[in-house]
Amino acid sequence: MILSVDPGRALPVYEQVREQIKRMVASGTLQAGTRLPTIRQLAADLGLAKGTIERAYELLENDTVIETKGRKGTFVMEMARATKHQQTVGLAAAAESLVVIARQLGADESTTLDAVRQVWRNL
Amino acid sequence: MAVAVPTTALSVLLVARNGGDGSGWSVTGIVVFVVLAALVLVVILNFGLQLAGFDGEASEIAEHLSNDLEQRRLLARWLGRARWARLVGGFSGCLIWILATHTRGDLLLYGTGGIAVGATLAELHHIRPRRGPRTARLDVRSVGDYLMRQDAQRMIGVGVVAFAVAATGLVATDARPAIWWGLSAGAVLAAARLAQQRVASRPRRAISAKLTRADDLARELAIGRGLARPATFFALALVARGFFSLTPAIGGLGELLGGAAWLYALYLWWHNRRLGLDFLLTEPRDPVLA
Numbered sequence: 003m004i005l006s007v008d009p010g011r012a013l014p015v016y017e018q019v020r021e022q023i024k025r026m027v028a029s030g031t032l033q034a035g036t037r038l039p040t041i042r043q044l045a046a047d048l049g050l051a052k053g054t055i056e057r058a059y060e061l062l063e064n065d066t067v068i069e070t071k072g073r074k075g076t077f078v079m080e081m082a083r084a085t086k087h088q089q090t091v092g093l094a095a096a097a098e099s100l101v102v103i104a105r106q107l108g109a110d111e112s113t114t115l116d117a118v119r120q121v122w123r124n125l
Numbered sequence: 126m127a128v129a130v131p132t133t134a135l136s137v138l139l140v141a142r143n144g145g146d147g148s149g150w151s152v153t154g155i156v157v158f159v160v161l162a163a164l165v166l167v168v169i170l171n172f173g174l175q176l177a178g179f180d181g182e183a184s185e186i187a188e189h190l191s192n193d194l195e196q197r198r199l200l201a202r203w204l205g206r207a208r209w210a211r212l213v214g215g216f217s218g219c220l221i222w223i224l225a226t227h228t229r230g231d232l233l234l235y236g237t238g239g240i241a242v243g244a245t246l247a248e249l250h251h252i253r254p255r256r257g258p259r260t261a262r263l264d265v266r267s268v269g270d271y272l273m274r275q276d277a278q279r280m281i282g283v284g285v286v287a288f289a290v291a292a293t294g295l296v297a298t299d300a301r302p303a304i305w306w307g308l309s310a311g312a313v314l315a316a317a318r319l320a321q322q323r324v325a326s327r328p329r330r331a332i333s334a335k336l337t338r339a340d341d342l343a344r345e346l347a348i349g350r351g352l353a354r355p356a357t358f359f360a361l362a363l364v365a366r367g368f369f370s371l372t373p374a375i376g377g378l379g380e381l382l383g384g385a386a387w388l389y390a391l392y393l394w395w396h397n398r399r400l401g402l403d404f405l406l407t408e409p410r411d412p413v414l415a
Contacts, residue, residue, distance in 0.1 A: 004331045008258040023263075032263070039265050046328040047261035049254020075265070124333045125260070 003032055004125055007048055015050060019058035020065075027067050027081050029089055034080040038068060175212055180205045182399075182406065189405040191414040196339035203343040207247050207351050208399055214243015233387065234362045237394055241313065241359035244351050245320050252328050260331035268321045271345040276353035279393075280314055283360045286386075287311045290367035297374030306367030310360040317356030321348045338414055346400070354397040361390035 003026055007018045026032040038059075039047070045055045059076060062068045070076045104114040187201035218239020222232050291307025294300050324347045329340060368383030 003263040004260055005263060006258060006260045006331075010257060026263075037265050039263060040326070043266060043326045044261060044263075046326055047330065048259045049328065050259075125331050 005044075005048065007050070009050075016054050016058040016061065019044075019048075019055065020061045023058070023062055024065065024067055025092065027078055032078050034078055036078045038076045038078065040075065175209070176216065178205070178209050180208055182403070183208060186402050186405050189409055189412060190342065191339060191412050193335055193339075193414070196335060196414055199336060199339045200343055203347065204400070204402070207244065207347065210243040210247030211240050211355070211400070212243070214239040214241070214246070217243070231362065231366065231387075233391055233394070234359075234366065237355065237359040237362050237390060240394070241317075241355040244355045245316065248320055248324050248347055248351060254328070255330070261329070262331050262337070264337075266325050266329075266344075268318075268325045268348060271325060271341070271348040272321065272353060273345075273349050276349045276357070279357045280317070280353055283357050283364065284311060284314045287314070287360060287364050287367070290364055290371065293371055293374065294367070297371065300371045300374040300379075302370040303367045303374075306363050306370060310363040310367065313356050313360045313363065317352045320352050324348050324352070335414075342414060346402075350397060350400045350402070354393060354401070358390045358393040358397070361386050361393065365390060 005019060005022050007015050009015055011018065013021075023032065023038075038044075041052055041055045041059060045052045048055070059068065059070070063070065066079055067081055068076050069079050100114070100118070104117075109117070183204035184197070184201045186204055187197040190200050191197050215236050216239070218235040218237070219232065221239070222228065222230055222235035226235075287307045287310035289307070291304045291311070294303025294305075294307060297303070324344055327344070329337075332340065365383045365386035368379050368386055370379075372379035372383075
């Protein structure tokens with residue numbers, strides 16, 4: 003389960019984290035009961051301030067997506083699953099962004115797909 | 126080795142010079158001297174190269190840990206850094222032993238102290254976050270995932286004994302130094318625990334599964350062989366001094382327990398010297414990361 007944030011985007015970083023964790027829980031990639039990394043660890047891994055992840059976790063708790071059980075850690079809660087259609091729509095939107103960027107860079111289809119395969123293998 | 130070979134060479138030189146009966150240089154003596162001089166040179170060169178950071182064995186050990194080139198590279202980098210830091214730390218400890226105590230102090234205490242400090246410093250490096258987009262896996266990493274039960278039990282055991290030594294020193298009016306020896310041992314173990322937590326939570330961006338496995342192995346080696354064991358044998362050497370200083374209060378038992386702790390510290394150091402992985406060079410086995 004991979005998180006990716008870009009501090010250069012207009013959307014605040016804590017919102018990017020919140021959005022992605024919500025998406026993973028809704029799609030079932032992150033199952034109920036899964037333990038999430040500590041705020042300190044995730045902040046260090048992403049090279050962010052602890053407060054940023056703290057805010058994201060707080061918002062996710064308010065959304066009842068995750069819950070913190072004291073010293074035991076933070077866990078994913080049961081949540082309504084996204085439908086197959088919602089998943090397809092999400093993937094199509096991400097693919098569209100990629101294709102737009104690839105065309106702006108002047109890359110052809112096979113180069114773009116090669117890049118996708120390369121990243122797929124490395125992550 | 127570095128001390129034994131030059132000493133032997135010097136003895137041989139004296140014998141060769143006198144020809145055994147004071148009549149000058151003997152041929153056999155000269156040959157033995159030349160061979161030993163070459164050996165001394167090799168030992169000094171080898172030690173100098175290791176101090177300068179050239180450690181060919183690190184890559185060789187990494188080859189026995191993994192078959193994959195990328196994994197080997199990551200492991201060899203960690204092995205090289207950790208082994209170098211321990212060597213420099215231990216060497217510095219021995220220098221301090223010579224300069225500060227004029228060889229009258231406890232060499233094991235200074236040597237293991239240097240190794241423990243060097244090993245800890247090797248793990249405290251900071252990784253700067255990349256600019257731009259960053260990725261991370263939602264994996265949970267804690268010290269418990271990397272620390273072997275035996276190492277954890279040894280740390281706890283030595284911690285309990287250190288506490289007992291400090292407490293006894295507090296009760297016995299004529300053995301006050303034991304308090305400080307016990308507390309120092311406890312502080313060493315606590316510092317090692319903090320360093321272990323730092324290693325476990327050290328930043329890791331999203332990397333491939335095979336590199337993640339190699340990174341996990343490097344963290345396991347760092348937390349166990351790199352931090353737990355040096356802290357344990359150094360703390361034991363401190364505890365040994367604590368027992369010795371309890372002798373006025375508990376008599377010969379202090380000497381006995383101190384001697385036992387000292388020997389156990391020596392045993393642990395011997396089994397963990399150079400990270401205790403040199404056996405892979407002489408007894409090759411299937412790579413840990415297949």
